[in-house]
Amino acid sequence: MSKACIQLRNGHKSFGETKVLCGVNFDLNPGERASICGPSGAGKSTLLRILAGLDPMDQGDLEIWGKPAHKIPPWERDLQFVFQDLGLWPSRTVLQHLADVLQNQGYSGKESKQMAGDSLKRLSLFDLASNKPHQLSGGEARRLAFARALIQKPKILLLDEPFASLDSDAKSLSQSWLAEILQQSDAAVVLVTHDETETHTLGGKILHLRQGVLHSA
Amino acid sequence: MKRLKLSLRKATPWYLLAFLLTGIMAWLPLSPVLSAFGNGWVIQDLLDPRTLGLLGNTVALATKASVLAIGLGLPLAILATRTNVLGHHFLRLCIPLPLFVPPLLLAQAWHGFSGADSALMAAICLGLSYAPLPALFAARALRRQSPSSHQAALLAGGPKSALREMVRLALPGACLGTAFAFLFIASDFAVPDYFATVGEKFSVYAGEVFNQFRDQNWRQGARAAAPLLALGLAILGLAWFVDCKFGNPQGGKVTTPQRLQLQKWHPLLQIIFSLFAWLAIGLLVLIPIGQLIWESGAAGPLAEGSWLQRSQTAFADAFTRGRGDFLRSLQTGLGAGAICFFLAPMWARFLIQVKGWKKAFLLVLLALPLLTPAMGLGIGAIVIFNQDWLRPFYAGPWLPILIFAGRFLPIAIFLTYERMRTVPSSQEEAATLAGASFLRRIFRYRMGGEIKVIWLGAAMVAVFSIRELDLAILLPAANASVAVRYFNALHFARDQFVAAFGCLMTLLLFLPYMISSSFQSSHE
Numbered sequence: 001m002s003k004a005c006i007q008l009r010n011g012h013k014s015f016g017e018t019k020v021l022c023g024v025n026f027d028l029n030p031g032e033r034a035s036i037c038g039p040s041g042a043g044k045s046t047l048l049r050i051l052a053g054l055d056p057m058d059q060g061d062l063e064i065w066g067k068p069a070h071k072i073p074p075w076e077r078d079l080q081f082v083f084q085d086l087g088l089w090p091s092r093t094v095l096q097h098l099a100d101v102l103q104n105q106g107y108s109g110k111e112s113k114q115m116a117g118d119s120l121k122r123l124s125l126f127d128l129a130s131n132k133p134h135q136l137s138g139g140e141a142r143r144l145a146f147a148r149a150l151i152q153k154p155k156i157l158l159l160d161e162p163f164a165s166l167d168s169d170a171k172s173l174s175q176s177w178l179a180e181i182l183q184q185s186d187a188a189v190v191l192v193t194h195d196e197t198e199t200h201t202l203g204g205k206i207l208h209l210r211q212g213v214l215h216s217a
Numbered sequence: 218m219k220r221l222k223l224s225l226r227k228a229t230p231w232y233l234l235a236f237l238l239t240g241i242m243a244w245l246p247l248s249p250v251l252s253a254f255g256n257g258w259v260i261q262d263l264l265d266p267r268t269l270g271l272l273g274n275t276v277a278l279a280t281k282a283s284v285l286a287i288g289l290g291l292p293l294a295i296l297a298t299r300t301n302v303l304g305h306h307f308l309r310l311c312i313p314l315p316l317f318v319p320p321l322l323l324a325q326a327w328h329g330f331s332g333a334d335s336a337l338m339a340a341i342c343l344g345l346s347y348a349p350l351p352a353l354f355a356a357r358a359l360r361r362q363s364p365s366s367h368q369a370a371l372l373a374g375g376p377k378s379a380l381r382e383m384v385r386l387a388l389p390g391a392c393l394g395t396a397f398a399f400l401f402i403a404s405d406f407a408v409p410d411y412f413a414t415v416g417e418k419f420s421v422y423a424g425e426v427f428n429q430f431r432d433q434n435w436r437q438g439a440r441a442a443a444p445l446l447a448l449g450l451a452i453l454g455l456a457w458f459v460d461c462k463f464g465n466p467q468g469g470k471v472t473t474p475q476r477l478q479l480q481k482w483h484p485l486l487q488i489i490f491s492l493f494a495w496l497a498i499g500l501l502v503l504i505p506i507g508q509l510i511w512e513s514g515a516a517g518p519l520a521e522g523s524w525l526q527r528s529q530t531a532f533a534d535a536f537t538r539g540r541g542d543f544l545r546s547l548q549t550g551l552g553a554g555a556i557c558f559f560l561a562p563m564w565a566r567f568l569i570q571v572k573g574w575k576k577a578f579l580l581v582l583l584a585l586p587l588l589t590p591a592m593g594l595g596i597g598a599i600v601i602f603n604q605d606w607l608r609p610f611y612a613g614p615w616l617p618i619l620i621f622a623g624r625f626l627p628i629a630i631f632l633t634y635e636r637m638r639t640v641p642s643s644q645e646e647a648a649t650l651a652g653a654s655f656l657r658r659i660f661r662y663r664m665g666g667e668i669k670v671i672w673l674g675a676a677m678v679a680v681f682s683i684r685e686l687d688l689a690i691l692l693p694a695a696n697a698s699v700a701v702r703y704f705n706a707l708h709f710a711r712d713q714f715v716a717a718f719g720c721l722m723t724l725l726l727f728l729p730y731m732i733s734s735s736f737q738s739s740h741e
Contacts, residue, residue, distance in 0.1 A: 054368050073481055074368075075375035087365030091385040091463070104374030152373065 003066040004029050005156050005188045006051055011060035013046055020046050022212030024060070028188050030155065033204025036192045042209045044192035045084065048158045051190070052081050079156035080149035084164055086141055088133035088148075095120065095129040097148050105152065116151070123147050123181075139170045146178060150185060157182075159191040163198055175201045228655045235563040238556070242623030243586040246598040249439035250446060250589055259443045268422070272444060275422040278340045279403040285344030287395045289497050290352035294391070295383050296494040298356045300477045303491040310734050312356070313349045314502045317726040319684050319700055320346035321407040322719045325707055326505035329512055334416025339409045345501055346408075347398035354394030355387035362386055364474035376482040389460045396456030400449040404590030407686050407704065414708070426592045430691055435600045442593025449588040450581075506723060512716035531713035535721050538714070539702060543725060545614070546683045546699040552618035553625065554679030560622075561629035561674050562659045565637045568630070587627040594624055595691030617695035621682035628681065629674030636670040637663060676729050684726055699725070 004027050011024040020043035028034055038044050049055040050062065053074035062069040064077050081087075089097060095116050102112035120126040125143060133141055142162065149157060162178065163171045179201050182189060191202050192209075199206045208215045253259050262268050297308040315323060324342040328334060362383070370382040406423035413419050422445060429438030479487040514528030521527075564583065571579060586594060598620050602611045610616060640663055648662035664671060686704055689695040699722050706715045 052368075052372065054371075073375070074372055075378075079372070081368065081372055083365035083369065085363060085365050087363060087367075087369035089366055089370065089382055089385070091382075091389075100378070101373040104378050148369070148373070 004063070005032075005065060006190075007061075007063040007066075008051070009061040011047070011050065011062065012058045013043065013050065013055075014058055019212055021050075021057075024209075024212070024214050026051075026207075026214055028156070028190060030188055031186050033182075033189045033202040034191070034207060035199035035202050035204065036190065036207045036209055036214070037196050037199050038192075038194065038209035040194050042194075043212060044194075044209055045160050047209065048081070048160050048190065048192055051156075052079060052158055053077060054081070077156070078154055079158060080152055080154035081158045082145050082149050082160065082162055084161040086133075086145040088141060088145060090133055093130050093132055094125060094136070094144055097144060098151050101148060101152050119147060119151050138166055139174055142166070142174055143177065146181065150181065150187075154187050157185070157187045157189045159189065161193055162191065163193070163195070163201075171198075231563055231655050232567055235560050235567070238560060239564070239583075239623065239626065242556070242619045243626060244582070245601050246594055246620060246623065247585055247589055249436065249597040249600045250442050250593045251585075253440040253443035254447070258440050259447050262440070262444050263447070268425075268444060271420055271422040271425055272448065274336075274420060275403050275445075276448070278336060278343070278409065278421060279399050281337070281340040282344035282347065282402045283395050283399045285341060286348040286398045287351045287391055289345070289500070290348040290350070290394065291355050291384070291387060291391045293348070293494060293497045293501075294352040294355035294359060294387060295380070296490055298359045299362075299383055299474070300479050300490060301487065302479070302494045303487070304495070305476070308494050308498050309356075310731075311498045311502050312352050313730065314727060315346050316349045317680050317684060317730060318723050319407070319686050319703070320405060321411055321686060321704060321707070322509070322723065323505045324408045324411050325711070325715070325719065326508040326512075328412070328415060329711070330504060330508045334412050336409070336412065336417075336419040338416075339412040339419075342412075343402045343405060343408055344398075345505075347401055348497075348501055350398040350401075351391040351394035354390035358387045358390040359383055360473045362474060367474035371477075376477055376479070379477055389463045393456045393460045396452050399452055400588060403448060404445050404592070405687075406590075406592060411707070423590060423592065426590060426596070430592060430596055435596055435603075438596040439593060439600055442590050442596065445590045446585075446588060446593065449590075453584075453588060506720075509716045509719045509723070513713050513720055515713065515716070527713060528717070531717035532721070534714050535717040539699065539718055539721065542697055542699045542702045543721070545697050547725070548614065549617050549621060549695065549698065550679035550683040552614075553622035553682040554675040556618070556622040557626050557629040557678040558671055558675035560626060561633040562637070562664055562671055564626075564630045565634035566659055566663070568634050569637060569642075583630055584627050586624050591624065591685065591687035592691060594620065595688045598692060612694055614694065617689070617692055617698075620688065620692065621685060621695075622678065624685070624688060625678040625681045628677050629671075632670055632674040632677070633664070636667050640664065640667060680726050680729065684722075 006026065006028040008024060008026040011021050011026070012019075013021040024047060026047070036044055036047065046055060050057050051064075053069060053072070064072055064079075069077075089100075092100060095113065098116035098119055099109070099112040102115055103109060107115065117126065117129065120129055123143060125140065125147065128136060128140060128144075133144070136144065146162070163174055166174060175198065182202065189202055189204075191199070193199060205216070253262075263272075293308070293312065296302045297305050297312060302308065320343055323346050324339070327338070327342050327345070331338070367379055367382065370379040374381075403421075404423055406421075406427050409419065409421045410424060410427070413424075426438055426441045426445070429435075429441050479490055510528075513531045514524035514526075516524070516527070522530075568576060568579060568583075589597075598616070602616060604611070642663075644665075645658050645663040648658045653662060660668070660671075683698075684700060686700040689698045689701045690704065695701070699718075703715070703718055703722060706718060
């Protein structure tokens with residue numbers, strides 16, 4: 001039997017006096033899809049950041065690929081994160097966003113540019129290759145953030161409110177685009193959202209985060 | 218609606234007052250320098266082989282110094298602002314300090330420490346003096362990186378990728394800071410003059426302007442400053458272009474991401490980078506100040522008593538003999554700061570209102586007093602205000618206050634303008650509809666939550682006015698100041714008094730910054 005990608009037991013996190021996570025248990029297997037729904041301020045983003053290793057937990061056991069998470073720095077967890085505000089690099093063009101991460105993986109400059117270009121063509125972003133993030137629309141910027149995460153072929157993909165701040169048309173377009181892209185990926189995916197309708201984008205299990213505890217839908 | 222119109226009308230007299238005061242303080246003294254552009258003298262002068270030779274020396278010296286400034290400033294900014302090097306809070310606090318003391322003081326300390334006295338040493342001293350400029354501009358860009366952008370880089374390629382992204386982000390700002398450093402270095406007279414006096418002779422263009430002043434050729438002196446202004450405008454234009462083309466408009470939340478934990482990357486890295494950062498701060502501040510303190514009690518041939526006794530005597534002597542100069546400098550600095558406290562928000566508000574080429578023109582016009590060599594501005598002030606009917610004003614304390622305020626007003630304006638732009642205009646519009654007066658709208662409602670930045674601008678004007686040497690040498694009414702006293706004492710004799718006087722001056726200039734910074738730290 002393959003190891004779980006993520007295994008969280010009894011996770012606790014507080015900000016000052018405010019308890020955000022109170023004994024959260026969460027498991028994710030390779031290739032599995034999970035959507036976590038909850039109101040604003042429920043601790044959904046905090047949970048994702050803890051899984052990614054970007055924020056520490058106050059208490060609890062987290063294992064990534066069967067190893068204690070504190071022994072694996074974020075960049076060695078084989079995961080990628082699509083941030084709510086996207087976290088694009090303002091000085092880099094669309095093409096450079098993808099080429100840079102490929103170069104980090106050991107591809108040569110020429111190879112990475114070639115592969116980035118091919119990927120942009122597949123994602124219908126090639127026309128924007130030389131644009132910088134501030135020259136993109138909300139939907140285009142979001143697609144770039146997904147593309148940057150996916151081109152690294154992560155085994156785990158964490159999506160933090162991926163459709164927030166989009167109008168309804170752009171949201172439904174982005175949802176169908178993402179669902180199609182994710183069908184071609186074997187990554188385990190966790191999506192958090194405050195909008196219950198968005199949970200259907202992924203399929204898979206749906207959980208609710210209420211008062212710091214995860215409940216099955 | 219009637220109320221709104223009345224309120225808007227009330228703004229006009231204040232803008233007119235700001236124009237009038239700035240005209241007297243800054244543009245009028247600049248007019249003799251600017252006239253050299255109007256009648257083509259600048260072109261003639263620039264084609265003169267002697268001028269070209271001197272400008273070549275100046276550019277070479279300023280280039281070496283600027284390379285050192287960015288070479289130290291950029292990595293220091295990254296390490297102190299965004300990594301967990303040991304003592305990063307203290308390092309960050311120390312970065313601006315060299316800017317607060319006259320470069321001549323640092324030159325004296327470095328000459329005493331190393332014994333070196335060449336043109337290269339002048340470049341090194343000036344590079345160390347102005348390294349805070351690229352560092353501060355870079356640090357500003359680094360503090361504004363969105364946390365998610367940093368974390369995305371971290372996840373994409375680890376700390377190396379995150380550091381690379383920081384460099385990319387900080388580089389355009391660091392280049393702009395280096396351009397400003399280049400301008401100040403190219404127009405500095407005192408440091409090259411000091412090293413040329415104590416060691417082998419060499420000439421820079423600023424000396425040419427000073428020679429005209431010494432020979433009382435006022436008009437010629439103002440004209441001589443114009444090529445430096447032209448050079449300054451060209452360099453700054455280039456840097457502005459680079460910043461606009463390659464600068465990084467940040468998206469997302471503008472809050473500083475968590476510091477990069479270097480030991481997680483490699484256990485030794487934190488130590489290695491900490492050593493580099495402390496070495497850099499040592500070069501910028503700790504060694505020169507330590508040298509001055511040591512010199513205050515150093516043993517001369519006829520010395521008596523211990524180091525401590527000699528140092529105490531030197532400090533007591535410096536305090537007694539320099540008290541009057543300290544008070545006058547303080548008075549000038551506070552006066553200039555107060556004027557800028559009042560004017561900067563008005564100019565900032567006006568800049569927000571104007572658009573397009575008018576805004577670009579106004580920005581250049583407002584920046585001119587800072588871009589012009591201080592000596593050019595000083596000679597211009599002499600040409601304009603040294604009139605019989607203006608004698609009491611020319612010899613009185615108000616002339617230095619106004620000219621210093623005019624010279625450093627751009628710092629206060631640009632600081633305030635940048636912050637005011639981020640405040641939603643609706644805050645002021647609501648106050649307008651509620652019938653608030655123009656001043657109240659700006660100071661209480663628009664900048665109410667950001668009033669610290671107006672104080673900061675005014676404090677910087679005060680500090681720079683106290684440290685300003687070139688202008689103070691030129692203006693007779695500003696001669697009785699700490700900077701000139703120090704300049705004269707240093708050229709007369711290099712003794713314990715000079716070192717102690719330099720230390721007291723440093724303390725006077727550092728103190729406001731240290732107090733305000735410690736208050737800020739306690740609030741963080």
